[in-house]
Amino acid sequence: MPELAPIIQLGNPILRQKAAWVNNIQNEDIQKLIEDLTATVTKANGVGIAAPQLAQSYRLFIVASHPNPRYPNAPEMEPTAMINPRIIAHSTEVVKDWEGCLSVPGIRGLVPRYQAIEVEYTDPQDNLQKQELTDFIARIFQHEYDHLDGIVFVDRLENTLDMITEQEYQQRVVNKIEL
Template sequence: MPELMPIMQLGNPILRQTAAWVENIPDEHIQKLIDDLMLTVAQANGVGIAAPQIAASYRLFIVASRPNLRYPNAPVMQPTAMLNPRIIAHSPEIVKGWEGCLSVPGIRGLVPRYQTIDIAYTDRNGKLQKQKLTDFVARIFQHEYDHLNGVLFVDRVENSFDLISEVEYQETIINKR
């Protein structure tokens, strides 16, 4: 039975660690961790969540783009568990976009990310998958991938003027006052 897990907040040392490679994907503990992540990201209105965010230092995250209160214009996709993910190649184009994080509540940042990435990961069934991701879904992948290396989106903003409160973001950017 999946459990709703507490989300670690900025300042918790696990968010700054490099996560461990997942060795035994069929393991009951890893499969339950995937289910817990799926439930937690859905309940928190996130579009992605990484295992370190629920205090499990593994190279595992969920990409779960869908419109919700935090991201009303997100594209719809099937929530996907990505284990031991890698970026194989990326486009030269870097685009700034607004990001938030379940571990950094109340703040959004304008973060530069690659527009298009080629990725590889192992799915929850142990099968190697390769995909090309673009735009918002590529941004989610890069954001979650950073979590596996102890990097938060606030580390990537170019200056403090690229930070905004969640309230101001919702009123100014989403609702376009």
């Protein structure tokens, strides 16, 4: 049965480590980690979560886009486990948009990301997958991929003025309240 694991927070040294390659995808502990990540991201109303956020330093994350209070305009997709992912190509176009992180609660930032990426990853059945991701789904992938290299979204901010609290984000961006 999947467990709702505690999500580690910014400052925990595991978030700054380079995660290890998953060698045996069929390993029972890896399969359980996939279940735990999926249950945790769903319960937390997230759109993605990486294994290091559950204090498991493996190259594995879940992309689980769906509309929710944190991302009301997110597209709908089934939670997808991506093991040993790689970005193999990307667009030249970079777009800045708002991101938050379950490991950095209460803060949002305007983060530049590639608008489109081509990725490879292994699925939980040990099959190699190749996809082109765009817009919000590409953003989620890049955000989670950064976690595997010890990078959090605040490291990508071009300026500290691009940071905002979750409360201000909800009022100004989601509810469109201007100054």
